[in-house]
Amino acid sequence: MRCFLIASLLALADMATAQLPFCGTRTSDQQHMLDAVQFQAERGRKDQGTVYIPLKVHSVTNDGSTSHYSAWALFESLCTLNADFLPSGIQFFLEEDIHYIANTSWNHHPEYEKGEEMMLQNNVPGMVNCYIVSDPAGNCGYFTYAGDAVALNKSCLGVRSHTWAHELGHFFSLPHTFYGWEGVDYSNGKKTSEYQSRVSTQIENKERILCRHQADRFCDTYPDYISNRWTCSPDGFSQIIMRDLHDSTFRADGSLFMSYSGDLCMNRFSADQMDAMHQSIEGPRFDLQRPDILPRSLGADSLNLIYPGEGQTVGGKKLQLTWEKVAGASYYVLQISRTNNFSVVIKNHLLRTNAALIDSLTPGKDYWWRVRAYNEFVFCAIESSVGTFTTESLPVSVWDQGEPHRTLIISPNPVVSGSYVQVMTADRQYGNGPAELHDLQGNVFAKLNPIWQGEICYLQIPPEAKGMFILRLITSSGPSQTKLIINNNQ
Numbered sequence: 001m002r003c004f005l006i007a008s009l010l011a012l013a014d015m016a017t018a019q020l021p022f023c024g025t026r027t028s029d030q031q032h033m034l035d036a037v038q039f040q041a042e043r044g045r046k047d048q049g050t051v052y053i054p055l056k057v058h059s060v061t062n063d064g065s066t067s068h069y070s071a072w073a074l075f076e077s078l079c080t081l082n083a084d085f086l087p088s089g090i091q092f093f094l095e096e097d098i099h100y101i102a103n104t105s106w107n108h109h110p111e112y113e114k115g116e117e118m119m120l121q122n123n124v125p126g127m128v129n130c131y132i133v134s135d136p137a138g139n140c141g142y143f144t145y146a147g148d149a150v151a152l153n154k155s156c157l158g159v160r161s162h163t164w165a166h167e168l169g170h171f172f173s174l175p176h177t178f179y180g181w182e183g184v185d186y187s188n189g190k191k192t193s194e195y196q197s198r199v200s201t202q203i204e205n206k207e208r209i210l211c212r213h214q215a216d217r218f219c220d221t222y223p224d225y226i227s228n229r230w231t232c233s234p235d236g237f238s239q240i241i242m243r244d245l246h247d248s249t250f251r252a253d254g255s256l257f258m259s260y261s262g263d264l265c266m267n268r269f270s271a272d273q274m275d276a277m278h279q280s281i282e283g284p285r286f287d288l289q290r291p292d293i294l295p296r297s298l299g300a301d302s303l304n305l306i307y308p309g310e311g312q313t314v315g316g317k318k319l320q321l322t323w324e325k326v327a328g329a330s331y332y333v334l335q336i337s338r339t340n341n342f343s344v345v346i347k348n349h350l351l352r353t354n355a356a357l358i359d360s361l362t363p364g365k366d367y368w369w370r371v372r373a374y375n376e377f378v379f380c381a382i383e384s385s386v387g388t389f390t391t392e393s394l395p396v397s398v399w400d401q402g403e404p405h406r407t408l409i410i411s412p413n414p415v416v417s418g419s420y421v422q423v424m425t426a427d428r429q430y431g432n433g434p435a436e437l438h439d440l441q442g443n444v445f446a447k448l449n450p451i452w453q454g455e456i457c458y459l460q461i462p463p464e465a466k467g468m469f470i471l472r473l474i475t476s477s478g479p480s481q482t483k484l485i486i487n488n489n490q
């Protein structure tokens with residue numbers, strides 16, 4: 001039953017994107033790219049090593065909005081993209097940060113002209129420019145020769161989507177496997193020769209004699225006449241049986257990214273297609289080459305959350321979440337959710353540091369959080385385990401005696417011995433020197449070294465402390481103190 005449900009859900013997910021035309025790359029643009037590269041099968045690939053190509057991601061949203069395609073999903077899509085290209089020896093990296101654009105007419109562009117305007121105004125020369133938008137002219141994506149970039153539909157990206165690989169195939173000169181049949185509905189009830197007047201290329205036959213001159217001009221991609229999105233049989237080939245000009249029957253190969261088969265079917269470029277992409281990089285796309293680039297890996301295979309500790313109750317205002325710094329990481333993505341399966345994500349932040357100041361969490365609620373680390377080359381992240389915390393119903397504030405302008409906020413309170421408390425004061429200025437933990441008789445129990453993260457100070461409570469204490473801090477306007485209850489977690 002469960003398998004059936006999952007299968008049904010996958011089918012539904014496929015249908016959701018299947019409603020959109022898959023790719024809007026025009027035949028004239030595919031022809032431009034074919035003409036520019038003039039693929040030579042006998043030439044092969046110059047270098048068998050990995051070629052690193054700079055990718056420029058432009059994330060587009062509406063006027064005045066800051067709500068972009070989530071970084072979590074973006075990196076998952078990039079992870080799939082590099083996995084799809086791995087056998088080709090081409091790997092993408094982020095030479096520059098993501099470029100954020102707020103422009104409604106570019107985010108929703110029913111016509112190609114608006115998309116090309118967006119590209120011409122924003123393209124960074126010498127990089128593969130990719131625009132993530134809400135409506136790329138009614139398609140899941142397209143490449144355009146005039147704009148020299150690809151546009152990708154937010155709803156068609158994701159960890160299981162190969163839309164990005166398909167569009168970058170076009171960027172590196174590859175036409176569709178059914179090239180020439182775009183916009184033509186094939187039916188095997190009609191003689192194939194009757195289609196020739198509507199098909200813009202020589203119709204490809206099953207026999208390989210003229211394959212270098214037919215359809216996509218690759219001999220290791222077999223004939224394909226299907227220009228609508230289709231679902232493959234379990235063997236990866238089309239359910240529809242086609243007949244070529246000699247009445248030989250065949251089925252289309254759904255494993256190829258440059259076909260229109262579903263995301264669950266496609267998983268490869270052919271050897272000739274991979275060589276053609278390299279010939280594009282060695283030829284017209286030579287300005288993408290970065291021969292001296294050294295890829296960097298991450299220096300860890302795990303990531304631990306630091307604050308709040310597991311199950312802690314903390315203030316929801318100006319809560320600074322922190323996690324371990326990962327050597328070699330350039331980006332962290334933080335997710336905070338109100339549900340343990342992250343079905344409702346309320347914060348989704350792309351960060352350069354191993355901390356995030358969260359300003360406004362609803363008091364008295366449970367939260368789940370997790371973090372992933374990446375760098376410019378590593379898009380398949382390492383991920384923390386899921387942490388949980390609860391926000392206090394009200395922040396605990398204690399007025400220093402006789403000095404009402406000096407407010408000291410401690411969170412959490414009570415705190416578990418050995419864990420951290422966050423300390424904030426109203427005037428946000430602190431003196432130097434350690435904080436002191438006094439017992440109720442006024443004796444110094446421990447001196448605590450403050451750890452600063454922005455305007456918040458962290459203090460680690462000694463593991464041996466238990467009971468009620470007075471925490472004393474020196475702020476710029478004098479000493480400040482508050483009661484602190486410490487529970488032992490044994």
Ligand SMILES: [Zn+2]
Nearest residue numbers: 023024025176
């Ligand atoms: Zn396409």
